[in-house]
Amino acid sequence: MNNGIYDLLEQALLSDCPDEKGRLTEAAFELSRRNGFQPEAAGRPLDFRVAGRPPKPLLVAPSQVTPRKMNTVEGYAAMLHAITHIEFNAVNLALDAAYRFRRLPAAFVQDWIRVAKEEVYHFRLMRERLRSLGFDYGDFEAHNHLWDMAYKTAYDPLLRMALVPRVLEARGLDVTPAIRAKVAQKGDQETCSVLDIIYRDEIGHVETGNRWYQHLCQERGLEPVALFRRLIARYDMFIFRGYVNIEARERAGFSRFELDMLEDFEKSLKQGKTGN
């Protein structure tokens, strides 16, 4: 074992224990902040289908997750559990970006380790909120949609940046304000404060994804707006369904021009004419 950065990231990714995963992520962060940090030359990353996770929560298809009725303690806890699980997956996703895509600048590795460290913080904060209600992470079933997308995009950092931070994580910016409003209505100020931290940091994470997406497009001589339209059509993804938080997306580096173009494009896709 050489205790290089990839070694640490691999241990963190494969760890089944959330506490240990958190500690290893923090150790990787410390290492990545040292003066003159450069990821060591390394071989190929391991190709694993699933990252380390505890035996519970039980994973089910998204459609089988029990509905979360906010008016019961259990329903409210299930909703908090869903967010806790997203944060847990987000730790693995950010670690995987730092670990998997080699031959990218040191700043790429540093950025995604920083994101992973912030996701560890979010996970701990949310888990505390769950525990305050007498529940814990693993007490409800969950789905693995976020991680599945990591696996599908494991062969190309450009695809990963396009579809995970710019589509899936950006979706969090749309839904968090509504969740926060419901939590505030219940008078749970402590959870509101945690959601505020998460929301603030997630804008930064989407911005990080946006920045590297632009960088990789430029490096390959690809036009980012047109390419993104083709990718979301090919992978059957969407941005404009339900409420879209334009203000947060602009702060996360989407241009108004691109958002307007996407909205039109998705409308035309829905009508069955791609316009592309």
Ligand SMILES: [Fe+2]
């Ligand atoms: Fe997060």
